[in-house]
Amino acid sequence: MPQITLPPLPWAKDALAPVISAATVDKHYEAHHAGYVKRINTLIEGAGYADSSLEEILIATASDPEARALANAAGQAWNHDRYWESLSPDGGEPSATLAAQIETDFGALIDLEDALVAKGVGHFASGWVSLTYKDGALHLIETHDAGTVLTQGHAPLLVLDVWEHAYYLDYQHDRERHLRLVVDELLDWRGASARFEALQRRR
Ligand SMILES: [Fe+2]
Secondary structure (H helix, E strand, O other), X not given: OOOOOOOOOOXXXXXXXXXXXXXXXXXXXXXXXXXXXXXXHHHOOOOOOOOOOHHHHHHHHOOOHHHHHHHHHXXXXXXXXXXXXXXXXXXXXXXXXXXXXXXXXXXXXHHHHHHHHHHHHHXXXXXXXXXXEEOOEEEEEEEEOOOOOHHHOOEEEEEEEOOHHHOHHHHXXXXXXXXXXXXXXXXXXXHHHHHHHHHHHHO
């Protein structure tokens, strides 16, 4: 059994359509995400990570220029795990606790949503935009290529993929239209609220 495994998708591949087609989910998950997981397992063979979790590999390789290939594959696997769990065809609304924090840090939910879309549209080339929680406040963080918020000490609530492979089949170059629809229709606020409340309990 490989050490790092590909977690199952939290819904059927056609569950996000028409905003994200089944064909996009299939290629994204079976080719891109699975490819990163396979690459990690190849790279860690005999490399001293026999008992390490994905998070431990990420932290250990983050500042090691000799381990760039493994750090990139691990970052992509971790980001994709977070991405799938950030989406849902029936994500509901932020809980009262998360809604109050959103009001404190962004004013209103629509302001946060607009800022999230703008951050993703403005991100140059490939990467990720994340809603995170750190030091008592919510943050919107963009990371380039395989960069993660984990290695910056942020806890992820929602992570969105802005690599072209996330939307090109359905929207070609139109990242803004893709992101607007994802933010309006597919964000799993129920999951984000559960993650936020778990962090509150740990404080
Ligand atoms: Fe991706």
